[in-house]
Amino acid sequence: MFRLMRNVHLILGLLFFSYAMLFAASSLVIIYRPWLKPTRSEHEQTVRMAAGRAQSPREVALELIQNHGLQGDLRDIKQDGNAIRFVIARPGMRSEVKYSAATGEAKVRTRREGFLETLVQLHTNHGFWHEFMPANAWSLLSLLGSVGLLLLGATGIYLWFCHYEEIVIGLVILAVGLIYSLTTLVLSRIA
Amino acid sequence: MYAGLLSFMAFVVWGVTGIQAVFLPAPGEWQPPPVSGHKEFPFAGGGSLDDKELAKAVFQAAALTMVGGYYDVRRDEAGNLAFLVYSANGQRELTYLEKARRVRVVFRDSGLGDFLSSMHAGHSRRGAPDRSSRLWGYYNEFSTWAFLFMVLSGIYLWAATRPGMIWALILSGVTIAVTALLWVTTR
Numbered sequence: 001m002f003r004l005m006r007n008v009h010l011i012l013g014l015l016f017f018s019y020a021m022l023f024a025a026s027s028l029v030i031i032y033r034p035w036l037k038p039t040r041s042e043h044e045q046t047v048r049m050a051a052g053r054a055q056s057p058r059e060v061a062l063e064l065i066q067n068h069g070l071q072g073d074l075r076d077i078k079q080d081g082n083a084i085r086f087v088i089a090r091p092g093m094r095s096e097v098k099y100s101a102a103t104g105e106a107k108v109r110t111r112r113e114g115f116l117e118t119l120v121q122l123h124t125n126h127g128f129w130h131e132f133m134p135a136n137a138w139s140l141l142s143l144l145g146s147v148g149l150l151l152l153g154a155t156g157i158y159l160w161f162c163h164y165e166e167i168v169i170g171l172v173i174l175a176v177g178l179i180y181s182l183t184t185l186v187l188s189r190i191a
Numbered sequence: 192m193y194a195g196l197l198s199f200m201a202f203v204v205w206g207v208t209g210i211q212a213v214f215l216p217a218p219g220e221w222q223p224p225p226v227s228g229h230k231e232f233p234f235a236g237g238g239s240l241d242d243k244e245l246a247k248a249v250f251q252a253a254a255l256t257m258v259g260g261y262y263d264v265r266r267d268e269a270g271n272l273a274f275l276v277y278s279a280n281g282q283r284e285l286t287y288l289e290k291a292r293r294v295r296v297v298f299r300d301s302g303l304g305d306f307l308s309s310m311h312a313g314h315s316r317r318g319a320p321d322r323s324s325r326l327w328g329y330y331n332e333f334s335t336w337a338f339l340f341m342v343l344s345g346i347y348l349w350a351a352t353r354p355g356m357i358w359a360l361i362l363s364g365v366t367i368a369v370t371a372l373l374w375v376t377t378r
Contacts, residue, residue, distance in 0.1 A: 010356075013342075013349070014366060021339075025339070030317075127217055128213070129217040147210065156192070173193050178200055185327060188306075
C-alpha cells in the first residue's frame with residue numbers, strides 16, 4: 001500500500017508540476033506586485049472592415065478574429081451613438097475596439113502583458129464558457145489541478161503516517177497548523 | 192513533509208476554491224446572494240460633505256466587519272446616497288436615508304464556498320483589516336512559500352531517489368509539453 005501511495009503521490013506531483021509552479025509563482029506575483037515592475041507593450045492599429053459584412057458587435061469581432069489576427073473572448077459591449085465599443089480578451093492580452101459604422105473603420109488598441117502578469121491572469125482564468133478555447137483548456141487544467149492538490153494532500157498525509165518516527169512531531173505540527181488556520185477562518189466567518 | 196502538514200488547511204481551501212471557481216458564472220452573469228438581513232441606525236450627515244465624503248462617513252459609522260472599502264457610490268431613485276461594500280462574508284448595500292437621518296444596511300451573506308474563495312486570496316497586506324483576517328493572511332502567505340518549496344523539493348526528491356523511472360520521466364515530459372503548447376497557443 002505504501003508503495004502504491006508513493007507512486008500515486010509521484011504521479012500526481014508530476015502531472016500537476018507545471019500547474020503547481022504556475023499557481024505558486026502567480027500567487028507570489030500577486031502578493032509582491034507592488035515591488036515588481038510590470039512589463040507590457042501596447043500598440044494601436046486601424047482596421048478597415050469589409051463593406052457590408054460587419055453589422056453587430058459580434059460580427060465586427062468575428063471579422064477581426066477571422067481576418068485580422070485578434071484572438072479572445074468578446075466582452076464589455078457598449079453602443080455609443082454610431083460607434084460600437086467592445087473588448088476582445090484572453091489571458092495576457094486585451095484589445096479594446098472602437099468601431100464606427102459610418103466609416104467602417106475599427107480602431108484597435110491592444111495591450112500585451114508580460115510573463116508575470118500573464119501568469120496572474122491564467123491563475124484567475126475560470127469557467128468553461130470561453131469562446132477562446134485555450135482559456136477553457138486552462139480552466140480544465142485548473143479543475144484537475146485543484147482535485148490533484150486535494151489528492152496530493154491526502155496521499156501526503158498517508159505517507160507521513162507511514163513514517164512512524166515522524167508521527168509525534170508531525171501531529172504537533174499538523175495540530176498547530178489546523179488550530180491556527182481554523183481559528184482564524186471561523187473567527188473571520190462569524191465576524 | 193513538515194511544510195505540508197503546517198500548511199494543510201490552506202491547501203484544502205485552495206483546492207476547494209479552485210474546483211468552485213471553474214463553475215463560477217461568466218462575467219456579467221453574476222447575481223448577488225439573496226438578502227439575509229438588514230439593520231438601520233441613526234446618522235446625521237454633515238451638510239457640507241459631498242457624496243464621496245458622505246459615503247466615507249456613513250461607511251465608518253456603519254463599522255461593518257471583514258470589509259475593505261466601499262464602491263459604486265451613487266444616488267438611488269429616491270435621491271438617497273447608496274453604495275456597496277464587499278465583505279468576505281458577502282455583499283452589503285448601504286443607503287443613507289437623508290430625510291429620516293438613518294442608515295439602512297442590507298446584508299447579502301455569501302455561502303461557505305464564496306467565503307473560502309475570498310479568504311484564499313488573503314495575504315499579509317490584502318484582505319479585511321480585521322485581526323482574524325490579517326492572521327489568516329500571514330498563514331496563507333506562508334503557505335504559498337511552503338507550496339513553492341514543496342513543489343521544488345518534491346521534484347528534487349524524485350530526481351535524487353528514483354531518477355531511472357521511465358514512466359515518471361515520460362509523464363513529466365508530457366506534462367511540460369502540454370503546458371508549453373497551451374502557453375504558446377494562449378500567447
